[in-house]
Amino acid sequence: MKPADNMKKFFKNAAVNTNPKMDEAVLDKVLSAHEKAKNTRSAFAEPTLRRTIMKSRIVKLAAAAAIIAVVVLGLFEFVKTENKSGVVWADVAQKVQASGGVIFRSRGTALDPRDGGPGHTMNYLSSTQSRLDSYQGDQLIKTIYDDFNTKTVVLVDHNHKSYIKKTFEQMEQQSILLNPKSLIQEFLSHEHRKLGQKTVDGVLCEGLETTDPTFGGASSPVDSLVARAWVSVERGYPVLLESETTRTTGDNEKLHIMAVLDQFQWDVELDSSLFEPNIPPDYMRIEMP
Amino acid sequence: MVEDSLLIWRFKLGNPDALRRIYEKYKNDLLKLAVALTNDVHTAEDVVQDVFVGFAQSAAIIQMNGNLKKYLATCVANRIRNRKRDQQRHEASGIDDSDYAISDAERPEQWAILSEELQLLSNALAHIPYEQREVIGLYMQSQMTFRQIAKVQNASINTVQGRYRYGLNKLRSILNSEIKDETCR
Numbered sequence: 508m509k510p511a512d513n514m515k516k517f518f519k520n521a522a523v524n525t526n527p528k529m530d531e532a533v534l535d536k537v538l539s540a541h542e543k544a545k546n547t548r549s550a551f552a553e554p555t556l557r558r559t560i561m562k563s564r565i566v567k568l569a570a571a572a573a574i575i576a577v578v579v580l581g582l583f584e585f586v587k588t589e590n591k592s593g594v595v596w597a598d599v600a601q602k603v604q605a606s607g608g609v610i611f612r613s614r615g616t617a618l619d620p621r622d623g624g625p626g627h628t629m630n631y632l633s634s635t636q637s638r639l640d641s642y643q644g645d646q647l648i649k650t651i652y653d654d655f656n657t658k659t660v661v662l663v664d665h666n667h668k669s670y671i672k673k674t675f676e677q678m679e680q681q682s683i684l685l686n687p688k689s690l691i692q693e694f695l696s697h698e699h700r701k702l703g704q705k706t707v708d709g710v711l712c713e714g715l716e717t718t719d720p721t722f723g724g725a726s727s728p729v730d731s732l733v734a735r736a737w738v739s740v741e742r743g744y745p746v747l748l749e750s751e752t753t754r755t756t757g758d759n760e761k762l763h764i765m766a767v768l769d770q771f772q773w774d775v776e777l778d779s780s781l782f783e784p785n786i787p788p789d790y791m792r793i794e795m796p
Numbered sequence: 797m798v799e800d801s802l803l804i805w806r807f808k809l810g811n812p813d814a815l816r817r818i819y820e821k822y823k824n825d826l827l828k829l830a831v832a833l834t835n836d837v838h839t840a841e842d843v844v845q846d847v848f849v850g851f852a853q854s855a856a857i858i859q860m861n862g863n864l865k866k867y868l869a870t871c872v873a874n875r876i877r878n879r880k881r882d883q884q885r886h887e888a889s890g891i892d893d894s895d896y897a898i899s900d901a902e903r904p905e906q907w908a909i910l911s912e913e914l915q916l917l918s919n920a921l922a923h924i925p926y927e928q929r930e931v932i933g934l935y936m937q938s939q940m941t942f943r944q945i946a947k948v949q950n951a952s953i954n955t956v957q958g959r960y961r962y963g964l965n966k967l968r969s970i971l972n973s974e975i976k977d978e979t980c981r
Contacts, residue, residue, distance in 0.1 A: 514936065514964060514967070514968065515936055517913065517917065517971070518917065518936040518937055520911075520913045521828065521832075521911060521913040521914035521916070521917045521918075522824075522828070522910075522911040522913070522914060523824050523827045523828045523831065523908050523909065523910055523911065523914055524824070524908075524909045524911075525823060525824065525827065525907055525908060525909065526905055526906060526907055526908075526909060528905060529905050529906070529907035530823070530907070533819075533823075533845050533848070533907060534816065534819055536845065536849060537815065537819060537845075537848045537849055537851075537852045538812050538815060538816070538852070540849045540852040540853050541810075541812060541815050541852035541853070541855065542812070543853075544852065544853040544854075544855060649801065651805060660802065660805075660806070662801060662802045662805065664801060671802045673802065
């Protein structure tokens with residue numbers, strides 16, 4: 508023996524199989540860890556996670572009623588003090604919830620520096636569809652179309668000139684990426700403090716800050732968290748949402764995660780053509796089992 | 797690659813089917829890598845199981861554009877290195893490792909079933925220094941580049957390439973002699 512190629516061949520032939528019974532046992536453990544983490548996850552700490560979309564009118568109305576109830580009953584004093592300043596936060600919560608289409612940019616720190624340089628995603632959300640354009644620098648690398656009526660996802664990989672189209676049975680339950688519409692309500696339902704005014708991207712804003720580690724989740728999923736919302740005094744819509752989170756991974760490593768949502772356009776009409784997958788003819792379809 | 801992107805994305809949205817598919821797709825590769833690095837099936841099984849559990853818990857922080865196979869392989873390598881460090885600490889502090897070991901009687905059924913070639917390979921790899929073994933495993937089995945391995949090992953590319961060359965030479969000579977021995981019997 509043997510040049511490096513032979514060694515590679517040797518590695519390739521050295522195989523491992525698994526005992527199906529143990530496979531199931533390990534998979535159960537993995538899925539249960541996933542489920543548990545899902546229930547305790549901080550929404551704002553995850554720039555690519557969205558809350559469940561409210562599809563039916565009834566659900567929307569019920570949710571709107573609940574928001575009003577929270578605001579009126581739980582935050583009465585808060586609302587009263589807000590009247591002295593420019594932003595009435597209860598109104599903001601209602602306004603963003605009632606907003607039609609939303610466009611925004613999301614950025615977050617990468618877990619692994621090998622994944623490339625700084626990137627960002629442009630998000631387009633309607634009540635039944637979404638589109639995400641992911642960029643690395645100025646280059647569009649990936650587009651994801653999500654249709655919650657047909658439960659279909661189309662992922663277009665521009666780097667590899669390929670795409671996948673897939674229907675997911677559980678699509679509705681898993682919906683959807685971070686929905687900034689729910690975030691103001693989330694701020695208001697946690698302990699928070701006012702930050703006063705500052706100018707963000709040329710817009711005079713007022714801010715809220717929470718350090719409640721349960722922000723976005725049922726129990727404490729993170730070691731520490733600071734989340735801030737900056738809302739335009741004039742328009743009453745969020746201009747900047749940002750969070751810094753420290754959490755411990757399964758490998759016991761401390762991770763510092765930053766997430767920023769900005770460049771918002773609220774209550775915009777989004778043309779349905781925006782959500783129609785645009786796949787160049789030379790792209791290859793990849794079948795996914 | 798594009799399939800992995802979609803799997804990661806669905807997984808980040810909380811889809812258990814995507815996680816199941818990732819598990820099915822990569823468990824054998826990861827077990828093989830872990831066996832090659834540890835030469836111990838039980839440890840390899842524990843490490844891979846822990847990596848999948850950690851991965852399942854970390855949906856929020858997995859970068860969507862990452863290479864999944866290499867990411868998981870790096871997790872396996874990191875976890876094994878942490879274990880080795882803990883083990884060395886225990887040994888240095890005089891704690892008997894057998895106190896921590898799980899007896900075979902208490903262990904569940906074996907998860908990984910190794911081919912003869914893998915047993916031979918893993919025995920041979922056990923005779924070369926760990927850093928060299930790690931480079932060979934990550935390069936040969938997980939198709940990581942020397943640059944990527946250099947980041948994992950926090951070393952220069954030259955060092956990593958040197959480790960690869962030295963390790964491969966030793967591995968060749970060990971495997972040659974073992975194969976000769978087998979032939980003589």
